[in-house]
Amino acid sequence: MSLAQQNNVTAGGAKQAEHEFKNDPTATLEGVRGKDVTKAAKALLKDSATRGGGIRMQDVVKIYPGSTVHALDDFNLDIKPGEMVVLLGGSGCGKSTALRSLAGLEDIQGGRILVGGQDVTGVPVNKRGMSMVFQAYSLFPHMTAVENVEFGLEVRGIGREERRRVAMEQLELVGLADQANKFTQQMSGGQQQRVALARALAIKPRVLLLDEPLSALDAKVRVQLRDEIRRIQLDTGTTTVFVTHDQEEALAVADRIGVMNHGRIEQIAAPQDLYQRPATEYVATFIGLTNRLPGASDGEEAVVFGQRVPLLPGSKQGDPVAVLVRPENIALVRAGEAASAAGERARVEVIHFLGAVARVDCEISSGEYQHWNKGEQLKVTVQLPANELPAGLAVGDEVVVTPRPVAALAC
Ligand SMILES: Nc1ncnc2c1ncn2[C@@H]1O[C@H](COP(=O)(O)OP(=O)(O)OP(=O)(O)O)[C@@H](O)[C@H]1O
Ligand SMILES: [Mg+2]
Structure with missing residues (x-):
């Protein structure tokens, strides 16, 4: 996927996205109340706030073009509003596919996806009210940290002053307020990943999707940022799906862990339950x-x-x-x-x-x-x-x- 496509998830597609946002019942703008926010957007804000951000993926089937493998095979997942669920599993078990299908980056061949009780199965990426952070930072190298964070707000029609305020707030949240004017290519991997996280959070998504966001980082930064993501997630109450194949990472941050195997969740439970009461040998050997x-x-x-x-x-x-x-x-x-x-x-x-x-x-x-x-x-x-x-x-x-x-x- 191109950089532009990846950014589409958080930022939408420029003018078109701006237009769609104003007509989009799933978009959210909580906390953003500048004079540039249209009346329509305010009405949507009120509407979306009452719907919450729970997720249901029901019997989802994903078969990639030219393949016979069910990358998702009657995949079922229920997530409560504000919950942090970690998808854990070996390489190729379908973790990224589950996340990308949820985001709308992949079309699905069966089943349906609901967010906040609303069927979003055919709804395009930029209308799902979700933000995604990838393993590679996918930032714009010619922009400063704060400009990167502002990007998603800009295409949503938020005025200059307001978006600078919100972006600085987000950089503060990830501990980078003093680096705001640095170009992202001058930043370390851990700092770039923080910017990517701030950018994802800036649009106040109903759902935050994280696909191995820490795997490019060294062990120490990884633990630090992992704990920070959890703190921010708890503070903001953002419904979050976090994909990793690192069991320690999963145990440390999850409300519940779903262990995936062959395109399905084999068991989903709180970390301690999963460890003490595994349902299958695969789960028992995957955790601990x-x-x-x-x-x-x-x-x-x-x-x-x-x-x-x-x-x-x-x-x-x-x-x-x-x-x-x-x-x-x-x-x-x-x-x-x-x-x-x-x-x-x-x-x-x-x-x-x-x-x-x-x-x-x-x-x-x-x-x-x-x-x-x-x-x-x-x-x-x-x-x-x-x-x-x-x-x-x-x-x-x-x-x-x-x-x-x-x-x-x-x-
Ligand atoms: N674009 C694609 N075209 C065809 N098959 C694909 C494509 N992307 C993934 N697959 C296949 O779908 C299955 C699930 O892949 P997915 O990327 O979801 O795995 P994953 O659990 O995220 O693995 P990893 O831990 O290695 O990232 C695999 O069999 C993979 O080969
Ligand atoms: Mg993957």
Whole structure:
């Protein structure tokens, strides 16, 4: 997509967009009340404010021209007004397609899309009241930061003084007020991404769409800006969809995370729920670390290394099944100090000190599980608070690892 097209999402297409805006029942202008705002726009403002910005994508199908793959395959997503939903999933699972379809940048072959209860399925990009920020900054290099932020306001017919005021407010919000007159090509990646964010927010969109907006940035700036986006989103109450393939980023900012696979959402839930109660193996392995341990399951409970483990809904029955146990849900003691008969002997292979916690990679000593692990010794990763690590534990030491009775998924 060209730069001009990308900017179309936030800014519309010059005079044409200006004209359309004034006739557009979905456009918003909250907070922008300059003398140049037309009467019609004010009426629309009142109207759109009462409708809110919830999103519903219903049985959406997207097939790209010349392809037989369903990039979105009966895709369903409901987002409450003011909510921040993160779409997470591996490369090619359809995250960007979902966002672009929502924005109106892609036509869809089935289903419908509603914003604030209104069907926007056939409505063009610049009439959906949405702003999108992309991975590449897509700023105008020949304009200063403040001019970039003003752009979307200008094509919406906001007067010079008013748009400068609003643009400066937005730059303040992203911490760049002192850089307003710099050309964007003279700015760092993190600063440019902030300008892009300010530009997206300046038009007070009903819905903010962020497609991997931080992936071009280094780790530190990324965390900083991620937290800032969340703060701004909470402050402004903007309904937001944030796409990433970084699970930590997702866990940190989301009200809910939708884990996507093959053009669908496999599970959507609050971060903690998703982590503790994954519905499928794909979700469990996508979010956080998990051990895949052999167990005997009756569907309600499994026995793993001689220890009973309660099972989550949807767990499979059988013997053996894979029981997905998080590293922090495995106890580790020195061999000979185990309090119960349950557990398996293992040998410490690596100890990772991570500050507050430590992670210990072990290899199960018994050859009993080789058939389970493609002829290899079974490995288990344990995580525990660093101060609970047995004193003086070293690589090569013999330990006993035992799952804790915390609900797990069998599959
Ligand atoms: N313009 C296109 N034409 C044809 N197929 C496409 C096009 N864009 C994407 N696809 C295909 O649609 C599917 C979903 O792609 P999409 O870009 O939505 O994935 P994604 O989850 O955003 O991946 P990534 O994490 O790599 O950005 C993939 O199979 C991809 O190859
Ligand atoms: Mg993508």
